[in-house]
Amino acid sequence: MIRVHVFVEGQTEETFVKEVLCEYFQEKYIFLNPILVNTSSTGKGGVVSYAKIKRQLDRKCREDKTAFVTTMFDLYGLPNDFPGRDSLPNTNDPFQKVEYLEQKMGQDIGHTNFIPNLLVHEFEALLYSQPQVFAEWFDASVVSILQGDRNKFLSPEHINDDPLTAPSKRILKCCQEYDKVLHGSLLAIEIGLDTIRQQCQHFHQWLLNLENI
Structure with a gap:
């Protein structure tokens, strides 16, 4: 069985x-092990400093060379010390930007068992793959608002990363009781992996890369 630390x-x-x-990849004899990044000596979660997460990625790649290491970090809000952040290509194409940053991160980590990946632009973008599921948890009126937002863009991953209009900000604006920890994964489960992959091409490509290890 192939092991992948995420x-x-x-x-x-x-x-x-x-x-x-995990369930999807186990059927392909690939075992995923999620690891919550350490941000301090007492806290976990959030990418507030690339230098801190680089040490963790490098350590895991070195100590478990028979496994692969990958990431599931948001493109939105990346720290200023992230590799390539100060030399981004001048383009409005989010896929060109994220692929450039992933390439730079891969070069910086420098291990053959490392597979860089960033979400475009953040986890909540995946939830725009099927806004209708929000009606099962919140007032049904939010569905038309979220669907209207979705219809303005080529895909959920194109919803922009402005501090006021990023996917999570849009959801909170019309659905103030939304709690990412409480609702995020439940909504994603309800949407289903197949639908998310159909709607989100960069996310889909990441899964393909893992399947093709």
Whole structure:
């Protein structure tokens, strides 16, 4: 069985890997192990400093060379010391930006068993794959608002990363009781992996890369 350590930045992503991705990949004899990044000596979660997460990624790649190491971090809100952040290509294409940053991170980590991955632009973008599921947890009126947001963009992953209009900010604006830790993974489970992969091409490509190890 192939083993893959998946570094995540929050409890929602950790649950998503456990509840959605693990079962799917086990059928392909690939075992995923989610690891919540350490941000301090007492806390876990969030990518507040690349230098801190680099040490953790490098250590895992070295100590478990028979396994692979990958990441599930948000493109939105990356720290300023992230490799390639100060030399991003001048483009509005989010896929070009994220692929550039992933390439730079891969080069910086420098291990053959490392597979860099960033979510475009954040976890909540995946939930825009099927806004209708929000009606099962919140007032049904939020569905039309979220669907209207989704219809303005080519895909959920194109929903922009502005501090006021990032996917999570849009959801909170019309659904103030939304709690990422409580609702995020439940909504994703309800949407289903197949639908998310159909809607989110960069996320789909990451899973393909893991399947093709």
